[in-house]
Amino acid sequence: MAGKRKKSDDGDEDGSKSNRKSFVVDGDDDSKQKKNGSKGQQLLPSTIKNKEKRSAVHAKLKQQKKLEKRKRAKTRDAAEKQALELGEEPPPKMIPRTIENTRELDETVCKPDDEELFAGNDADEFCSVLKRECNPKILITTCRFNSTRGPAFISELLTVIPNAHYFKRGTYDLKKIVEYGRTKDFTSLIVVHTNRREPDALLVIGLPDGPTAHFKLSKLVLRKDIKNHGNPTSHEPELVLSNFTTRLGHRIGRLIQSLFPQSPNFRGRRVVTFHNQRDFIFFRHHRYIFESKETKQIDSKGKKGKDTKEENGSQEKMVARLQECGPRFTLKLISLQHGTFDTKSGEYEWVHKAEMDTSRRRFFL
């Protein structure tokens, strides 16, 4: 096992290493392992040819590792407890290494003190909506063939996005629809694309000349399939956009933001979340409530309250409960195009290409 991991790490340097070469690396590792086996450990299970024997050795190794890990955790806990009892400073908590916090350095990450960025924001296409000069008005339509889950998804989108209007696609060209939306003062156009009766892509077009974002849509769960779901009210929702860090992410964030009215009605206690994690944008729609509880326990909060923003620091009796309203889906950006929909002569601001995916730690949003 260890040899294998080593191999993959070596491979990090050069993603396109040939198979033959990696074998060589593997062999090198094995020899190293043999040399290093000073603790009296057995040879690697992968070198054993008898399967039964190999699996037995492997299982044993694994068990050993598990025990070691448990022991380490125990000693760590004990040290912490002891430190607390003695009134000392407990040993610093280790920060786990995740893909997010080892993300590749990206110079395009927006800085909060960048006045040029704000000047750019003031000049972009979403500015009039975001400055509340006009109210967002959304046109939702579909691809040409549309059935079952598509309409159901759209009817739920209509409850999520205020001032959204569904229009039948008919046989109109998308460019014609864009034209129509412009004349009728729509600010955005959403096209839900379905494939084999399952929504699989979302096209968000800013009107009149805003950018066109093409998202892949996956993991769609409709409201009725969510257990203990709530029914949303027609209040303007609050919007949570998290983790849109880079210049591109910032722009996508603004595109999404411009779909919703900029004056949330807090009485509705309705929140729409777009959470970006590793370039996947997770959509969730919740209702929340603050309740006063006698006990300080937090485990009585909502079932799906993973990302509750509760404030149990100051007032311990107030507890926020969440209820999911649905739908629930995941978006992934495929392309961002300058101007409205135009596949043939369009100019892309960003296109996802396969050759960008050579590292797991590179994110674009």
Added chain:
Amino acid sequence: MPRTTKVECPGCPPIRALTFDVLGLVKVVEARSKQGGVPKVVERWGDPDASRCVLAASIDDCKSDPLLAVARKSGVVEVLSPLTGDLRVSITNSCHPDLQPEDDTIVGLHIFKKQILESSFRSCTLLTCTTKGHASMRSVEVLKSPHDSISSDSPITWNVCAAGNILFSKVDGNENYAIFGGKGVELNVWDLDACTKIWNAKSPAKNSLGIFTPTWFTSATFLSNDDHRKIVAGTNNHQVRLYDISSQRRPVMSMDFRESPIKAVTEDLDGNTIYIGTGSGDLAAFDMRTGLNIYETVSAPVESLWAHWKLLGCFVGKCSGSIRSIARHPELPVLASCGEYLVSCLVLVWVFLKQHLSNVVFDSNFNDEGAYSDYLTTSHGNVRTELASTAEDLPSNKARDEDDTLDEDMEESLPVKRKKASKEHNPSKKLKPKKRSKKLDGKDFDAL
């Protein structure tokens, strides 16, 4: 171990490039060898203002008094000093007062390098062309302050086209001819002295299915500096076409490149190679003698830059946005392309410039020492001659020798990255790593 360190920037030869963006900012990017060749934004001129969006730019980088002309969205043409950014002259391009500047934006701008007026003052001649096809040529005397500059005589104006939208204009190396073209406008060649149209392209015939593709040129350039007869144009339906004025009105050669529209075409110094940039961020080089694609770019990430270079023999970059403009350095083997947010130089290095960029030009007078003395081609001059000699050595194997020359560019400019090739002492006669040459051979097979 996960890779958490940043790959060191390969660096580039000392260059100075000026970039222009939609907020009307002019940014100066400089790379000095003292700082390890990492390009940085050293200066920023102007305040962000969307109405001052730069549409076209042109530089006259003569040694004594360089000038930079910038066309803004508001219809103003400004002549700046590329050294300090001071405004020298500002002209409103209002030959047709009934048209709003927003409707009739400037698409082409050229500042003439040769002096037309014989006067004691520095004068400059500007050629502008608008979307509607109003071309005008005017001379301006540049004095010390912007207020006492005089537009010496009334501009010479003419109409390039009756219908359609002009998208670009380009002036040849000797500055006697200009091409215009655009959406619904075939390529036109104009004699600038006489202001007459000397040649007009003809659209290609219908294809085998009888389908006619409407004319939509997006960019064009003269193939070599001293020959105005060969023109390379890029079209919206991803074609690169070679026209020869002296032979026929239809394209001599026509190549398809990928799927997205060609957005920028720039010639190389050798008179054969052109570089094209597309709407989805691909950068490629074509040899116009054969019509073969020399390199294709992939927007590969940083780490595998070297690996990809070996595998594909292509430009590798970080741009995944549309390429708006490509500039070839007049002396150094450096190519700059500007995409959505990034400017990259032969895609060895790049700078994040935060805005949608519109243009990039090189200031070739830049010297590493910082002072603007005469630029002597010392070490880099050697490189250039070397390039020429290698190109002559292997005339038969074009794809290969082009690769070699560019490879040299690469190595010349990135000594840090040369780990694998560092064993050999003579960079011009080098042994290639095995894998690379194998790949190359395979590629040559494809080409043949």
